[in-house]
Amino acid sequence: MKAILKHLVVPHERGQVPNRWINNDIKPIEAGRRSWNFWTFHNFCVLTGSNISVYMMGSSLIAIGLNWRQALAVIVVGNVIVVGLLVVNSLPGMFYHIGFPLVNRYVWGLYGSLFVLWNRILLSVVWYGFQAWVGGECIYVCLQSIWPSLESRIPNHIPQSTGMTTAQFIAYIIFMVLSLPVMYIRPHKLQIFLYISAAAIIVFEIVILIWALATMGDSGFGGTISESSSSGSGWKIAFGIVTTIGGSAAGILNQNDFSRFARRPRDAILGQLISFPIYSTLCAIVGILVTAATQIRYDEALWKLPNLLSAMMKHGGSRSRAAAFFGGAALSVSQMGLNVPANALAGGFDMAATFPKYITLRRGAYITVVLSIACNPWKLDNTATTFLAVLSGYSIFLGPMVGLMISSYFVVMRRKIKVEGLFPACEDKGIYWYTYGVNWRAAVAWLCGIVPSLPGFVAHVDPDITVPVGLTRIYYICFITGMVISATVYTALHFIFPEAEVKSFVDTAPSPGTLMCEYRARWDGEGDSGEEIVEQVKP
Numbered sequence: 001m002k003a004i005l006k007h008l009v010v011p012h013e014r015g016q017v018p019n020r021w022i023n024n025d026i027k028p029i030e031a032g033r034r035s036w037n038f039w040t041f042h043n044f045c046v047l048t049g050s051n052i053s054v055y056m057m058g059s060s061l062i063a064i065g066l067n068w069r070q071a072l073a074v075i076v077v078g079n080v081i082v083v084g085l086l087v088v089n090s091l092p093g094m095f096y097h098i099g100f101p102l103v104n105r106y107v108w109g110l111y112g113s114l115f116v117l118w119n120r121i122l123l124s125v126v127w128y129g130f131q132a133w134v135g136g137e138c139i140y141v142c143l144q145s146i147w148p149s150l151e152s153r154i155p156n157h158i159p160q161s162t163g164m165t166t167a168q169f170i171a172y173i174i175f176m177v178l179s180l181p182v183m184y185i186r187p188h189k190l191q192i193f194l195y196i197s198a199a200a201i202i203v204f205e206i207v208i209l210i211w212a213l214a215t216m217g218d219s220g221f222g223g224t225i226s227e228s229s230s231s232g233s234g235w236k237i238a239f240g241i242v243t244t245i246g247g248s249a250a251g252i253l254n255q256n257d258f259s260r261f262a263r264r265p266r267d268a269i270l271g272q273l274i275s276f277p278i279y280s281t282l283c284a285i286v287g288i289l290v291t292a293a294t295q296i297r298y299d300e301a302l303w304k305l306p307n308l309l310s311a312m313m314k315h316g317g318s319r320s321r322a323a324a325f326f327g328g329a330a331l332s333v334s335q336m337g338l339n340v341p342a343n344a345l346a347g348g349f350d351m352a353a354t355f356p357k358y359i360t361l362r363r364g365a366y367i368t369v370v371l372s373i374a375c376n377p378w379k380l381d382n383t384a385t386t387f388l389a390v391l392s393g394y395s396i397f398l399g400p401m402v403g404l405m406i407s408s409y410f411v412v413m414r415r416k417i418k419v420e421g422l423f424p425a426c427e428d429k430g431i432y433w434y435t436y437g438v439n440w441r442a443a444v445a446w447l448c449g450i451v452p453s454l455p456g457f458v459a460h461v462d463p464d465i466t467v468p469v470g471l472t473r474i475y476y477i478c479f480i481t482g483m484v485i486s487a488t489v490y491t492a493l494h495f496i497f498p499e500a501e502v503k504s505f506v507d508t509a510p511s512p513g514t515l516m517c518e519y520r521a522r523w524d525g526e527g528d529s530g531e532e533i534v535e536q537v538k539p
Contacts, residue, residue, distance in 0.1 A: 041271025078244025197337025
């Protein structure tokens with residue numbers, strides 16, 4: 001075992017003192033790796049805002065009783081809130097060039113931050129599996145367009161209760177294998193792949209919208225639009241807004257992992273602020289219009305794009321099969337562009353921060369992929385109701401975490417971070433040690449944020465359980481209430497029970513702008529532009 005562990009020890013930079021709290025993948029980013037410009041963030045937001053999950057958002061909202069106009073309004077409002085939180089919560093990464101794991105060390109403490117990392121790792125594993133399964137469905141469309149008798153060519157040996165066939169599982173594995181080389185690319189060198197992926201999904205959405213509307217015929221739109229005249233209540237609208245936020249909650253939480261690669265803060269701010277709400281809203285509109293325009297033609301509302309492409313092949317000839325192949329290929333590429341950075345690399349960052357001595361970003365990303373198979377992702381997207389429950393369930397736990405991060409940075413720390421205290425030398429505990437490595441104020445505030453929403457969540461999952469209407473409505477807006485409550489309690493606890501060392505640093509340190517410039521100069525002087533490191537740490 002000692003020999004194995006010695007072989008797994010992560011290399012460190014020449015001249016760097018070994019530190020159990022840090023390695024090259026999670027340390028502050030030096031100039032050589034700050035390579036993301038406006039267009040990199042633009043393309044990343046295209047992929048996070050224009051994907052199959054966002055395309056299907058309209059189906060989830062209509063399923064809870066909203067009409068299509070309300071669904072569009074909910075999506076617009078939800079996306080505006082998302083981009084605001086996305087930018088605000090990623091400011092430490094832009095200015096201090098530190099990622100999600102390091103940010104949470106000043107919020108929760110050096111050991112306490114592990115709780116947040118484990119939660120985010122779980123999300124990365126689940127979301128990677130879900131998005132990879134959707135990518136596998138796109139690969140399945142490509143295979144089906146080449147071999148229409150695909151199911152008969154590959155005998156099914158999987159029980160029907162699983163909801164999939166052997167051919168579908170093989171397509172899923174093919175997508176997983178094709179994604180592996182992309183994970184090997186370091187984050188600061190992803191620009192070209194993001195350009196390709198973003199272009200693929202934009203062209204696809206334009207083409208499929210034109211095709212759906214141009215070939216709609218005299219029958220017009222289906223019931224998705226023409227019969228959705230009933231309106232949902234105000235609380236259902238609020239629930240829809242929180243559901244829209246919930247779909248991006250994991251990205252809001254750890255956006256510092258990517259904003260730290262920004263060449264300039266302005267590139268990250270404008271790249272996200274302009275791109276995300278526009279593309280997210282347009283993608284949802286395309287989903288509603290295309291589904292409505294094809295509903296009568298195929299006798300049902302086909303919200304899932306792979307199902308729509310399969311229906312095209314079934315009711316068309318060789319030209320339809322060729323169109324389906326290129327559509328499936330474009331969707332597959334865009335799914336990789338979304339899934340690898342947003343889930344595989346996010347899980348890799350967090351695992352590298354959990355075990356910095358033995359796990360690198362790449363190792364963590366590949367571990368995330370392997371673990372995702374155990375989530376049975378083919379069961380996550382069976383119905384709109386299940387999909388909705390998954391998104392809203394995330395909001396209960398992530399909203400308070402976001403509230404803690406924002407209130408800590410702006411109110412408690414007043415934007416003054418002692419970065420070296422986030423990875424102290426082994427003999428030093430640093431100012432963010434708090435109590436035995438845990439900031440109990442964060443734990444108390446987080447619990448205060450989630451408890452009010454739990455009864456409503458339980459009742460939502462199990463309709464046989466009845467709770468007061470007020471508690472149900474708190475659950476409907478769980479992300480907002482949880483975020484506000486946790487932020488308020490966290491700030492109050494730090495005011496009533498201040499941490500002496502943290503308070504002393506915040507009161508005596510130079511201005512935030514001065515600190516940021518000093519640290520940026522230090523990282524640029526110590527960095528090695530992120531290339532492979534050759535010197536081994538001795539265990």
